[in-house]
Amino acid sequence: xxxxxxxxxxxxxxxxxxxxxxxxxxxxxxxxxxxxxxxxxxxxxxxxxxxxxxxxxxxxxxxxxxxxxxxxxxxxxxxxxxxxxxxxxxxxxxxxxxxxxxxxxxxxxxxxxxxxxxxxxxxxxxxxxxxxxxxxxxxxxxxxxxxxxxxxxxxxxxxxxxxxxxxxxxxxxxxxxxxxxxxxxxxxxxxxxxxxxxxxxxxxxxxxxxxxxxxxxxxxxxxxxxxxxxxxxxxxxxxxxxxxxxxxxxxxxxxxxxxxxxxxxxxxxxxxxxxxxxxxxxxxxxxxxxxxxxxxxxxxxxxxxxx
Ligand SMILES: Nc1ncnc2c1ncn2[C@@H]1O[C@H](COP(=O)(O)OP(=O)(O)OP(=O)(O)O)[C@@H](O)[C@H]1O
Numbered sequence: 001x002x003x004x005x006x007x008x009x010x011x012x013x014x015x016x017x018x019x020x021x022x023x024x025x026x027x028x029x030x031x032x033x034x035x036x037x038x039x040x041x042x043x044x045x046x047x048x049x050x051x052x053x054x055x056x057x058x059x060x061x062x063x064x065x066x067x068x069x070x071x072x073x074x075x076x077x078x079x080x081x082x083x084x085x086x087x088x089x090x091x092x093x094x095x096x097x098x099x100x101x102x103x104x105x106x107x108x109x110x111x112x113x114x115x116x117x118x119x120x121x122x123x124x125x126x127x128x129x130x131x132x133x134x135x136x137x138x139x140x141x142x143x144x145x146x147x148x149x150x151x152x153x154x155x156x157x158x159x160x161x162x163x164x165x166x167x168x169x170x171x172x173x174x175x176x177x178x179x180x181x182x183x184x185x186x187x188x189x190x191x192x193x194x195x196x197x198x199x200x201x202x203x204x205x206x207x208x209x210x211x212x213x214x215x216x217x218x219x220x221x222x223x224x225x226x227x228x229x230x231x232x233x234x235x236x237x238x239x240x241x242x243x244x245x246x247x248x249x250x251x252x253x254x255x256x257x258x259x260x261x262x263x264x265x266x267x268x269x270x271x272x273x274x275x276x277x278x279x280x281x282x283x284x285x286x287x288x289x290x291x292x293x294x295x296x297x298x299x300x301x302x303x304x305x306x307x
Contacts, residue, residue, distance in 0.1 A: 003030035005065065005152055005183040006051065012059035013046055020046045022207040024060070028152070028185050033178050035198030036187040039295045043207045044187040045085065048156050051185075052082060064152065078107060081148040085157035085187075087141040089129035095140050096125030102144035114147040120169055134161035146173050153177060153184045159193065171197055191288050203294050210294060215287070220263045222285030223293075229255040231276035240268055254278075 006028035013021040021043045028034040036044050049055040050062055053073025062069045064076045089098050099118070100110050118125050121139045129137070138161045145153060153174075159167045167190070174184055174197050188194050194201060201218055203211040211221070223244065228234075234256050238246035242264025249255035254275075260268045262285055272280070 004028070005030050006034075006063070006185060007066075008047070008051075008060070008062045010060035011047065011050060011057055011062050013043075013050055013055060014058045019058075020207055021050070021057075024204065024207070024209055026202040026209055026212050028183055029200075030183055031178065031181045032199040033174060033184040033186060033197050035194040035201040036185060036204065037189070037191070037194055037201060037291065038204035042204045044204060045156055047204070048082075048154060048185070048187060051154065052080075053077075079150055080152045080154060081106065081145040081150040082154045083138075083141045083145045083156065083158045085160055087137045089132065089137055089140060091128065091130035093129050094126055095123055095129060095132065095136070098129050098140050099125065099144045099147075102141065103148065106144075106148050106150075108148050111147055114143065117143040117147055117173075121166060135163065135166065138162055139166070142170060146177075151182060153182060155184065155186045155188075157187055157189065159188070159190060167193065191291055195287055203291070205294060218287055218290060219285070220261075222262045222287060222290045223259040224262060224265055224285050225257070225259055225283035226268075227255075227257045227279075227281040228272055228277060229279040230272060231278055232274075234275060237268070237271060237275075240264070240271060243268060 004027045008024050008026055011021055011024040012019065024043070024047055026034070036047070038044055046055065050057050051064060051069050053069050053076070056070055065079060067076055069076060090101075093101065096118070099114060103110060103114070121143055123136060123139045123143065129140070132140070138158065142158060145155070155174075159170055162170065171193060174186070177184060178197075186194070186198065195215065198215065200212065200214050202209050211218070229252065232254065234248065234254055237243060237256065238258070242261035244259040244261075246256060246258040249257070
């Protein structure tokens, strides 16, 4: 049976009159990497802050290890590691001192793994934190979190400021955590990162979860671009389920360009075949296309629910 590590049910959070979280529902299961994605200001960090017991929810429920995140925050913190998107360090402490301080806060000790991570992430631990770049500040928090023995790792846009090699190193470590059966909640804007690491994804927009599902389920929501020319007229194709943006060619008869939901590609191709295909070009969909559709406020969720 799947063990639920994080459970969020109709979570709401208001700041005065502004409702930052309107309706957030998703679970993170044991041993999975759950990707939490959405545009700037959509509510990812607010959700994470509620989970960490930093902010009190205005409505709904949130539990970690079946314990209420607000009432049992201290007990929960003993089993989680967290990296914020914007890391604050004490300027007069060195990076090494800062890592040890963060470990201590989590009741952890500097270990051989900590040294390995410092080496791998190429951090000079003797330098004062005030001299660090944004990327180096981020590395301090990542090293402390990754060398923490935890059951749940929460990363809020953890690779902002890291160069591509370091980003890849981070991904390698997250996949290693997954192999160890750890659970990970990862908020990210980097779609390749999400695609590479996440088992399931939740898309948040304006304080609401608009989609959750596995990567495969998400792929079913993508759209193929089709350019087709047939012998017989294309009449009726535009009305088929899953066909969007049908545009007949102005100069060439029986030629058109349109998009098709991946889930509907089979039936649409069957209809086109009946009209005798002369030329066909399909562009395979990417998850990026889907995400951009959701990021775009004017289009997006059209009643899909893969959960
Ligand atoms: N303490 C606060 N007081 C008032 N409004 C807030 C507060 N914290 C967040 N907000 C607002 O809540 C909304 C959600 O913010 P949040 O930081 O959760 O978004 P996000 O998805 O993490 O964005 P980003 O990708 O830019 O980090 C935003 O409109 C933000 O301005």
